[in-house]
Amino acid sequence: MDDTVDDERVRGLDAAHRAVLEFLGSLDDRPVWPRATLADMLEAFGGPLPDEGVPAADVVQEIVSRADPGLVAIPGGRFFGFVIGGTYPAALAADWLVSAWDQNSGSALLTPTTVALERIAGGWMLDVLGLPESASVGFVTGGQMANFTCLATARNAVLARVGWSLSEQGLRGSPAIRFVVGADRHGSIDRAARFLGIGRNDIIVVDSDDQGRMRPAALDAALEDGAGPLIVCLQAGEVHTGAFDDFAALVPIAHDHGAWVHVDGAFGLWAAASEALRPLTTGMSAADSWATDAHKTLNVPYDCGMAIVRDPAESIAAFRTGGDYLIYTSLDPWDVSPELSRRARGVPAWAAMRGLGRRGLAALMDRLHDNAVMMAAGLASIDGVEVLNEVVYTQVMFRLASDEATRELGAAVLAEGTAAMTGAEWRGRSALRCSMSSWATTPDDIDRTVSAIRQLVVD
Structure with missing residues (x-):
């Protein structure tokens, strides 16, 4: 050279x-x-x-x-906005390698090192989260594309079950898909549905409780009348409250009606890595697909999400491409996601899990939850602050007496600079939300944040 x-x-x-x-x-x-x-x-x-x-x-x-x-x-310990984790050191260093190696990681034959690292990372994740070990794991850009990829696979599969070949016949004239969601689902679910040709008028919305959990009786009632292809979307971690749907009750109801069950677990899927938090995910493994966003709870760099499908054959049916110049193995990364050319985004995921180990992953989840509990207690100690949710996982939502005061406090927090948190709306009223997503957050970060908010409220 x-x-x-x-x-x-x-x-x-x-x-x-x-x-x-x-x-x-x-x-x-x-x-x-x-x-x-x-x-x-x-x-x-x-x-x-x-x-x-x-x-x-x-x-x-x-x-x-x-x-x-x-x-x-964002990489520091006091960024609590949206649901964004900081980058774990091993994942950051591995991401530099990914850029330097410059491997096009769509083909197992072309780039065996990076594809092997991704496949092993996927296997580790399935094991840690208690998901089927034979499931396919597609590494995509984030939670939005993970939901889209899983739901595209679901659309293809439920149409095939009623004798409609999407690859041959297209969407025109296809049987209508019943697309069922909870009232408090994340907006990426509706957006993925729109990408798939399912409009708002086609979405069946099921009532949820005061924490955003889908009501099992309401799901059963919603599915009683109707027939044909059916997709039901559940969630692990409501974005405001952190609540988890009751998978043990909901998944059997959906399956009894012939549904494909998808779980949006952008940040909540990883609760299963912790013995203490795992009960939140009871019954989750019985679903048909799962989506997660690794630059949230796993703390890897942008961009990295995982689209997980129970039966890899369903992924292949939806995504395997053509091209006489392409070389296939039994299962290539481009078989389980929409992309052909892409960076080796699964390598930092491997590095994060290897750096933490099984015990470290569990400890990270527990620490994120502990931080949320500590933040909620600190906020609740401030006169005039109301914590709005049961802190079961990593989310804390709070408000002041009026919507105007709540919004003003949110703006003042960002201007003051100690921490960052973002606004929300819950049950028609303004709120502020803290998401405990970063490995870097310490008790001192929480103390500094609570002190700054207390001063802003007093002023």
């Missing part, structure tokens, strides 16, 4: 390494929320494309010198 090319890589990577360490070293003291808008960053990086290029190290330095105000301290 030309020494100039080799030196260019070394200098560029050295510059990136220094910048990354500096950023990570700043997390404890920097404001968690960004201090610049999109317009600010467009101005910082914009302008015409220069005529002449510059060395890699200069490119890195140019990015770093302008980027800081628009960066969020």
